[in-house]
Amino acid sequence: MPDLIEARGLVKRFRKVVALDGLDLRVPAGQVTAVLGPNGAGKTTFVRAVATLLRPDAGRLNVLGHDTARDTMAVRRLIGLAGQSAAVEPTMTGRENLVMVARLYGRSRKEARQRAADVLERIGLAASADRPVKTYSGGMRRRLDLGASLVGAPRLLVMDEPTTGLDPRSRTELWDAIRDLAASGTEVLLTTQYLDEADQLAQRVVIVEAGKVIAEGTPAELKSRVGLDRIEVHTRDAAGAATAATVLAALGAEGDGVEVDLAMRRASVPCSDGPGLLPAATAGLVAAGVEIEDLTLRRPTLDEVFMALTGHHTQSPGSEGEKGRPKRAHTEQMGPKQMEGALR
Amino acid sequence: MTTIPIATSEPRSTLNANRGAPFPVATLTITARAVKKSIRTPSIMLGGTVSGVMFLLIFRYVFGGAVAHLGGLSYVDFVAPGFIVTSVLFGAMAAGTGVAEDLQAGLVDRLRSLPVRAASIVTGRVIGDTLLTSWGLVVTSAVAFAVGFRVHGGIGPAIGALGLSVLYAFAFCWLFAALGFFAGSAQGAQQLAFLVFPLSFVSSAYVPVSTMPGWMQAFANHQPVTAMVDTARILAEGHAVATALGHGLGYYLPASLAWTAGMTVLCIPVALWRLQRS
Numbered sequence: 001m002p003d004l005i006e007a008r009g010l011v012k013r014f015r016k017v018v019a020l021d022g023l024d025l026r027v028p029a030g031q032v033t034a035v036l037g038p039n040g041a042g043k044t045t046f047v048r049a050v051a052t053l054l055r056p057d058a059g060r061l062n063v064l065g066h067d068t069a070r071d072t073m074a075v076r077r078l079i080g081l082a083g084q085s086a087a088v089e090p091t092m093t094g095r096e097n098l099v100m101v102a103r104l105y106g107r108s109r110k111e112a113r114q115r116a117a118d119v120l121e122r123i124g125l126a127a128s129a130d131r132p133v134k135t136y137s138g139g140m141r142r143r144l145d146l147g148a149s150l151v152g153a154p155r156l157l158v159m160d161e162p163t164t165g166l167d168p169r170s171r172t173e174l175w176d177a178i179r180d181l182a183a184s185g186t187e188v189l190l191t192t193q194y195l196d197e198a199d200q201l202a203q204r205v206v207i208v209e210a211g212k213v214i215a216e217g218t219p220a221e222l223k224s225r226v227g228l229d230r231i232e233v234h235t236r237d238a239a240g241a242a243t244a245a246t247v248l249a250a251l252g253a254e255g256d257g258v259e260v261d262l263a264m265r266r267a268s269v270p271c272s273d274g275p276g277l278l279p280a281a282t283a284g285l286v287a288a289g290v291e292i293e294d295l296t297l298r299r300p301t302l303d304e305v306f307m308a309l310t311g312h313h314t315q316s317p318g319s320e321g322e323k324g325r326p327k328r329a330h331t332e333q334m335g336p337k338q339m340e341g342a343l344r
Numbered sequence: 345m346t347t348i349p350i351a352t353s354e355p356r357s358t359l360n361a362n363r364g365a366p367f368p369v370a371t372l373t374i375t376a377r378a379v380k381k382s383i384r385t386p387s388i389m390l391g392g393t394v395s396g397v398m399f400l401l402i403f404r405y406v407f408g409g410a411v412a413h414l415g416g417l418s419y420v421d422f423v424a425p426g427f428i429v430t431s432v433l434f435g436a437m438a439a440g441t442g443v444a445e446d447l448q449a450g451l452v453d454r455l456r457s458l459p460v461r462a463a464s465i466v467t468g469r470v471i472g473d474t475l476l477t478s479w480g481l482v483v484t485s486a487v488a489f490a491v492g493f494r495v496h497g498g499i500g501p502a503i504g505a506l507g508l509s510v511l512y513a514f515a516f517c518w519l520f521a522a523l524g525f526f527a528g529s530a531q532g533a534q535q536l537a538f539l540v541f542p543l544s545f546v547s548s549a550y551v552p553v554s555t556m557p558g559w560m561q562a563f564a565n566h567q568p569v570t571a572m573v574d575t576a577r578i579l580a581e582g583h584a585v586a587t588a589l590g591h592g593l594g595y596y597l598p599a600s601l602a603w604t605a606g607m608t609v610l611c612i613p614v615a616l617w618r619l620q621r622s
């Protein structure tokens with residue numbers, strides 16, 4: 001079975017901006033893959049290259065064994081694209097939208113109608129199928145957009161930030177939908193800015209920054225490279241904090257990282273599986289008679305992942321790094337201030 | 345909202361199932377979408393037509409009395425072919441705003457990711473907009489007749505003029521579609537009006553070119569709309585009117601066809617090139 005994605009030295013420039021800067025990536029088929037990165041990292045550019053929408057200035061990109069530049073049509077037959085915005089025609093009904101896309105995939109009229117009906121059922125829009133899309137809610141449009149990318153029964157579903165702009169509930173619904181698709185054999189490549197989304201959905205996470213892959217692996221691998229979950233307990237008094245520290249230290253294999261701050265009456269321990277360890281931690285603390293003020297599970301954020309991998313914060317809009325050129329992703333270049341941040 | 349039931353597994357598609365729509369099918373599918381959109385958007389359907397009709401009424405009744413020397417034609421007979429042909433420009437502008445809108449909405453990305461020839465995406469759009477513009481032609485002609493316009497050159501040539509106008513519409517739709525790719529946004533594409541106004545007003549459409557200042561005549565005499573309007577005018581009103589226009593059909597018809605061919609031949613590759621790197 002060919003690799004899902006095979007990218008070699010992919011370069012894409014937009015005038016002065018280098019959106020893809022020699023991106024190398026090999027992703028085997030059969031795993032939901034999430035491309036994770038901050039604003040401007042090159043996620044959309046990469047996904048558009050995978051979907052044959054833009055031609056790289058240099059490098060090679062194979063999708064399921066087909067070269068995107070030379071074998072464009074073969075790639076297009078295999079993929080379904082759900083872009084960063086819901087690309088559906090508002091004046092047409094949900095059904096008309098799907099029939100149109102199915103027709104363009106080359107299905108006969110009858111087949112297209114059948115495919116559209118099936119997909120509408122599957123995305124839970126059968127009841128609203130014959131209403132103009134302009135009467136749909138944002139979440140419904142997003143689902144229809146997903147439907148349009150599924151109507152060709154693609155081997156690979158490509159999604160650019162699928163859950164951006166959705167409320168938490170629609171978001172989990174979409175997650176479920178993506179999991180089901182993957183379970184039924186559809187390959188999924190998606191981009192996201194959220195670590196927890198990658199964690200929830202993907203078996204393989206690719207972290208992109210400044211047009212390069214800076215880390216890659218399973219969510220667990222990445223998190224262990226990056227920093228672990230932390231169980232943190234605030235106690236009523238300093239003695240409690242000391243007891244808590246010993247309880248926590250006895251808990252896990254990673255227990256050697258226990259931190260205790262008696263003045264703040266606080267103790268914390270790093271662990272790879274926070275949610276799994278939390279009940280034991282709670283039970284242990286209660287059994288030791290520690291009076292708990294607050295007990296929290298802290299998980300690494302995307303920002304912390306970046307901090308650990310690159311030595312600087314993600315450059316989200318409004319952050320100070322935004323105006324300047326993106327810094328190179330090398331830890332050797334950390335300044336004293338960033339070093340301090342990384343070690344904290 | 346209910347949960348999304350996507351549990352049903354389905355067979356993986358093979359390459360063959362998505363062989364991609366052949367060019368004519370893809371083109372007509374996209375045409376159908378453009379037509380549906382316009383029919384269902386009253387502002388598109390009426391916008392161009394209403395403003396065209398309003399202009400026609402204003403010109404007919406407000407300026408009508410002030411313009412003379414029309415080669416024996418009443419003002420309404422002089423100006424109606426001008427209005428009918430320039431309605432093509434206003435209608436074709438929708439191709440530009442439409443392209444810009446589709447780009448902005450990501451619809452162009454979706455269509456380009458499908459296994460169809462890129463040319464069908466723009467061609468479908470242009471054919472759809474040509475059809476709508478032709479509808480505008482019919483409405484404007486009907487209104488012109490209602491306010492007193494009559495043909496004096498025979499029904500056959502008049503219908504020929506209408507047919508040529510559809511051809512002109514096709515060329516202008518390509519022009520505006522190509523420009524729509526450069527507009528950046530739907531709002532940006534509205535600025536295409538700044539191309540439409542000089543082309544339609546600084547032409548023979550509403551007043552004889554000979555009444556304009558010399559430098560303006562130079563422009564008016566060498567731009568497509570004048571050639572197109574005067575072709576239609578001579579066909580609809582007979583050859584007598586040619587004396588007031590400066591040239592005869594033997595000049596305007598080939599000129600208008602040359603402009604039509606030139607615009608189309610130039611704009612198709614430009615539109616396709618921009619589409620590929622949109």
Ligand SMILES: Nc1ncnc2c1ncn2[C@@H]1O[C@H](COP(=O)(O)OP(=O)(O)OP(=O)(O)O)[C@@H](O)[C@H]1O
Nearest residue numbers: 014017018019037038039040041042043044045046
């Ligand atoms: N069409 C374009 N013209 C000019 N610059 C572009 C274009 N597309 C992307 N860029 C630039 O390339 C870089 C990468 O952009 P890209 O959209 O791939 O980032 P992204 O990771 O998808 O970001 P976001 O999370 O904001 O969607 C950015 O600096 C962006 O400004």
Ligand SMILES: [Mg+2]
Nearest residue numbers: 043044045084
């Ligand atoms: Mg993006």
